[in-house]
Amino acid sequence: MKHVLVFATAMALATPALADKWDMPTPYGDSTFHTQNISQFADEVRVATNGDLDITVHSAGSLFPHAEIKNAIRSAQVPIGEFFLSRLSNEDAAFGIDSQPFVATSYEEAAKLWDAQKPVVKALLAKQGLMPLFSVPWPAQGLYTKSEIATVDQLNGLRFRAYNAALEEFATLAGAAPVQVAAPDIAQAFSTGQVQAMITSPSTGANSSAWDFLSHFSPINAWVPKNIVVVNIAAFEALSAGNQKAVKEAATKAMARGWEMSAAEAETKTAVMAEHGMVIYQPSDALKAGLSYIGATMLETWTAKASDDAKSILDAYNK
Numbered sequence: 216m217k218h219v220l221v222f223a224t225a226m227a228l229a230t231p232a233l234a235d236k237w238d239m240p241t242p243y244g245d246s247t248f249h250t251q252n253i254s255q256f257a258d259e260v261r262v263a264t265n266g267d268l269d270i271t272v273h274s275a276g277s278l279f280p281h282a283e284i285k286n287a288i289r290s291a292q293v294p295i296g297e298f299f300l301s302r303l304s305n306e307d308a309a310f311g312i313d314s315q316p317f318v319a320t321s322y323e324e325a326a327k328l329w330d331a332q333k334p335v336v337k338a339l340l341a342k343q344g345l346m347p348l349f350s351v352p353w354p355a356q357g358l359y360t361k362s363e364i365a366t367v368d369q370l371n372g373l374r375f376r377a378y379n380a381a382l383e384e385f386a387t388l389a390g391a392a393p394v395q396v397a398a399p400d401i402a403q404a405f406s407t408g409q410v411q412a413m414i415t416s417p418s419t420g421a422n423s424s425a426w427d428f429l430s431h432f433s434p435i436n437a438w439v440p441k442n443i444v445v446v447n448i449a450a451f452e453a454l455s456a457g458n459q460k461a462v463k464e465a466a467t468k469a470m471a472r473g474w475e476m477s478a479a480e481a482e483t484k485t486a487v488m489a490e491h492g493m494v495i496y497q498p499s500d501a502l503k504a505g506l507s508y509i510g511a512t513m514l515e516t517w518t519a520k521a522s523d524d525a526k527s528i529l530d531a532y533n534k
Contacts, residue, residue: 235454237270241297242281243398246422248476249351249442250274253297256349256444256469263461268454270295281397285445289343294450300336300350300443301379308517309335309525312532313352314381314440315517316510319532322478325352325439331531335524336443346451348466350443351473353416354481355436359429360412363496367505376404376413381513385414385437388509402428417484418477426491434485435498435506444469 239257243250250272257270273279279287284296285303304311312332313319319328329350337347358364360373371390377383378395386393391412396404398419404410405428412429414437425432444466451459489495498506518526 234266235268237294239270239295240273240278240284242276244275248480252469252473252476256465259465260462264458268458275399288445288447291447295446297442297444300441304380307339308521309528311381312528314379314438315514316437317507319439320436328532331528335528344448345445346448348444348446349470350441352439352441352477354418354477355439356414356416358414358433358435359425360431361429363431365499366501373411376410384513418480421484421487426493431494432488433496433498
C-alpha cells in the first residue's frame with residue numbers, strides 16, 4: 216500500500232495542471248474589427264499564460280444570441296463575453312449614456328465620457344458578479360437611407376432599424392417606426408422591407424453591404440457607442456495571480472488597440488461604401504438642427520429617469 220501511495224504522489228507531481236479553457240461569446244462576425252481585436256486579445260492571453268488559459272472566441276452570436284450574452288456570463292455558463300453596453304440601459308440609465316444622441320460625438324469626447332462612466336458601470340456590474348475588462352467604441356453613428364434626407368421630417372413614417380432602447384426612442388421622436396434588428400440580420404431586414412432606414416456605424420454599414428439595399432449615407436456623428444468585454448468575477452478570481460495579471464495586461468493592450476482600430480475603421484469603411492456607389496453627403500443645417508432638438512429632448516427624458524449614479528456620470532463629463 217505504501218508503494219501505491221508513493222507512486223500516486225509521484226504521478227501527481229509529474230502531471231501538468233490542466234489548462235483553463237474559456238468559451239467567449241461575441242455578437243459580431245469575424246470581419247468586424249471588434250471581433251478581430253478580441254481574437255488578438257485571446258491569442259495574447261494564451262501566449263502570456265504559456266497556454267494555461269485558452270480562450271476560444273465564438274463570434275456572430277454562434278454560442279449565445281447577443282441579448283443573452285451578459286446573463287450567460289452572470290450565470291457562469293461562460294466566464295467571459297462581449298456585448299453592446301447600452302443594451303443594458305433598461306437596467307440602469309448609466310449603461311446607456313454613450314448612446315444618448317449628441318452627448319459625445321467624437322473619439323476625444325467618447326474617451327472623456329468613458330472615464331466618467333467606467334466607475335459607475337464597474338460598481339453596477341460588480342453587484343451582478345461581473346467585472347469589465349475593456350471597452351472599445353464603434354465609429355460615430357451615421358444615417359443610412361434610400362435617398363438624401365434634408366430634414367428630420369423626411370424620416371416620418373419610415374420603418375427604422377433599432378438596436379437598443381435609446382434608438383427606439385430616437386426613431387419614435389423622429390416620427391419613424393422602430394424595429395429591433397440585430398446586426399447579422401440587417402441585409403435580410405432591408406431586403407424584405409422590414410426596415411427602410413437605420414443609424415449605425417460605417418463598420419456595420421460596410422460589413423452588411425449596405426449598398427445592396429440603400430444608396431445614401433450621412434455622417435451625422437450622432438453618438439459613439441461602445442462594446443464592453445466582461446468577465447465573471449468568480450471565474451477570474453479562480454485563476455492564478457499570474458494569469459489574472461496576464462488577462463488584465465492583455466485587456467489594457469486590447470482597449471488601446473481597439474480605439475485605434477475604430478478610428479481607422481471609420482475612415483476606411485466610409486471609403487468602401489463610396490467605392491461601391493453609395494452617396495456620402497454632409498448633413499444639412501436643417502437636419503442637424505432637427506437631430507439636435509431630438510437629442511436635447513431625449514437627454515431631458517434620460518435625466519428625469521436616471522439614477523443618481525447615472526446623473527453623476529453626466530456631471531463629471533460636463534465639468
